[in-house]
Amino acid sequence: MExxxxxxxxxxxxxxLRDPASGCPWDLAQSFKTIVPSTLEEAYEVADAIERDDLVHLEEELGDLLFQVVFYARLGEEEKLFNFNSIVSALTAKLIRRHPHVFPLGALYSGSDERNSGLTAPTGGVKxxxxxxxxxxxxxxGKRGQLADVPSNLPSITRAQKLQKRASQVGFDFGSIRLAMExxxxxxxxxEAEISLLESADGHLALGQELGDLMFSVVNVCRLADFDAETxxxxxxxxxxxRFxxxxxxxxxxxxxxxDSSLHDMEAVWQQVKQFD
Known part of the structure; x- marks a missing residue:
């Protein structure tokens, strides 16, 4: 029995694993910064399992992601910064604070009738x-800017959408999909104008900047249409x-x-396989 x-x-x-005398050499060599790539990878693997509806392996992927949190907690404990229990406590306090429509007394439901179970609020109002x-x-x-604390290491498309959403909260927005599409x-x-100037190095640099602006604008359309651009x-x-x-x-x-196939031949087959999506 397992x-x-x-x-x-x-x-x-x-x-x-982090014991200096008997621990794993690889785990002992890690730091907050060195395990960040693994954390990002594990988070994407969770998302991938969900999107593929691979619920059989989702449990395993969630475990891998949880291990990342446990690893950070251990590093924090060793440096006397925080530990797993303090992470859980801070998270619980934050969730209570951010859900006054559920916990109006600022306390976690503990079996008494302190939780406002009868309160209902429109989704828009809650958001x-x-x-x-x-x-x-x-x-x-102390982060007073409207765009403060939007993580800089998010995937670029995800960060673009978060920046746009944050700006929209103070009215800096197109207001409609049609205007965003314009x-x-x-x-x-x-x-298209910059493509005609590609003969110079400066023209190539400017084209790259305009392509970035174009992608940012497309993300705006996705956001205003209530889609997640990254997804x-x-x-x-x-x-x-x-299809490929x-x-x-x-x-x-x-x-x-x-x-060995020509572009014409590949395009012909491409059109065939598209019919089976």
Whole structure:
């Protein structure tokens, strides 16, 4: 029978891995900064399992992501900065603070009738309240700018959408998809204008800047249409991968190879496989 372990066991395991005398050399060599790439990778693997509806492996991926938190907690404890319990306590306090419509007395429901279980609030009102509380928290932390604390290491498309959303909270926004789309057409025209100037190095640099503006504008359209731009692009990547692999399979079934096929031949097969999406 497979052993059943608890969170206490996991925290002890992490302590053993970081033991200076008997721990794992690799784990002992790590720091806050060195495990960041692993954290990002594990978070994306969780998202990937959910998007593929691979719930069988989701448990494992969530465990890998939890281990990242446990690792950071251990590093924090060793440097006497924080520990796992203080992380949990701070998180719980923050969630209570940000949900006054559920915990109006500022206390966690503990079996009594302190939780406001009868209170209902419109989703839009709850979201507005959430953002106001977050803004107050930023001010209390000394982060007074409207764009303060938007993480700089987010994927660029995700960060663009977060920056736009934050700016929209003070009215700096297009107000409609149509107006945002007009901006896309404007940026596209500027890209086309720069393409005609590619003979110079300066022209190439300017084209890159205009392409960035164009992508930022497209993200605005996605946001105003209530889509997550990062998710849309991930879905498109998967669609392209699926179609390309299918095209490759058709060509190889006929005895050919992609590298020997003309663009015209590949496009013809591409149109065929699109019909099976």
């Amino acid at each position: 052993a059943k372990y608890s969170l206490t066991d996991l925290l002890y395991l992490m302590q053993c 507005k309240q959430w953002e106001l509380i977050k803004a107050q928290e930023r001010t209390e932390k 901006k896309v057409h404007e940026e596209l025209a500027e890209v 849309l692009l991930r879905d498109t990547n998967k669609k392209f991968e699926k 692999s299918a095209m490759e399979g058709v060509i190889e079934t006929k005895g050919g190879k992609l590298k």
